[in-house]
Amino acid sequence: MSETVRLARRVAQLAGCTPLEAEQYIRNGWVTVDGVVVEAPQHPVDCEDVRLDAAARLEPVEPATILLNKPVGVDAIEGPSPAAALVTPATHWADDPSGVRLLQRHFERLTPLVPLDPGASGLMVLTQDGRVWRRLTEDADEIEHEYLVEVRGELAPYGLGRLKHGLAHQGVPLPPCNVSWQNETRLRFAGKGIRTGQLPWMCEQVGLQTVSIRRLRIGKVPIGKGPDGAMPPGQWRYLPVGQKF
Known part of the structure; x- marks a missing residue:
């Protein structure tokens, strides 16, 4: 019987890298366990098939910022019909030009910003990034x-x-x-x-x-347009790394 170990340890052994590098690979969605992407370095593995994507790159674990086209009738920040509930893998805009890889951790601890009336529609922001939060709250009147x-x-x-x-x-x-x-x-x-x-x-x-x-x-960030026009209501895209409001 194989020894049960943390996924990060198994990946470090497979890739010949440090445990810290293994954790970065895992958190960025480059590792599968029996064909399923697992983003938790502490995930226990025994005799499962663990694989590191051949295209894997060591890169910082960046927090996500999501741009949603809020439909009419949905609450932006507070209320019984929160916009955050619309942000799922299924509603990711197919024409998202950001190049950001979709990861399950991007849907955790998203903070909605920049109020918008329930009766209004259009661009709103949800983020995990403290830098974006500060920009859109502390500098709100400058944008x-x-x-x-x-x-x-x-x-x-x-x-x-x-x-x-x-x-x-x-x-x-x-x-x-x-x-x-x-x-x-x-x-x-x-x-x-x-x-x-x-x-x-x-x-x-x-x-x-x-x-x-x-x-x-x-600010400098629009709803976004693709080959078929603007991003549809109820769908979202990533704010590309490096783009600022």
């Missing part, structure tokens, strides 16, 4: 967001100018916002420090009713 807002009604005189600069929300003057018509019923907003509920309120001040809101971009 421009872009929205597409469908409206109905008749725009008040000088309404577009007031949307750009001249409104005060909850007693606080709003920072300048780049607002333009995309077509007869859709306005494009690009601005910093936009709060939950602010866009419908702004539209009301100039005689417009909001029909829908979709966030297209956070």
Whole structure:
């Protein structure tokens, strides 16, 4: 009977590497046990077939940041229908251009960031990376967001100018916002420090009713487009390593 050992020890023996290197191989999904990828270095093995992928590379174990196209009716951060529940291997966008390998550990301890109304759709962020968390919380008011807002009604005189600069929300003057018509019923907003509920309120001040809101971009990061168009609602992609908001 074979001795039961930690998977990392078996991989170190097979690959002729150090235990630390073996743990990196395992955590990055390069090791299979009886044909199944196992990402836990402490996993016990006995006489199972343990294999190291021929393409395995020693690389840092990077935390994941996920970009989700949130559908209407799903709660971004708090609520009974959390967006985090949509992030599964099955909903990974087939056209994800990031090149990040899908691993089971990427679905653990994801923190949702950047609020978005349940009635709104579009880009939201979930991350395991403390650097991303700090950027999107501590520097939130420095990052421009872009929205597409469908409206109905008749725009008040000088309404577009007031949307750009001249409104005060909850007693606080709003920072300048780049607002333009995309077509007869859709306005494009690009601005910093936009709060939950602010866009419908702004539209009301100039005689417009909001029909829908979709966030297209956070900082330098858009929803993303592939050969068949934009990433569909309910699907997600990875933020490529090195790309910043």
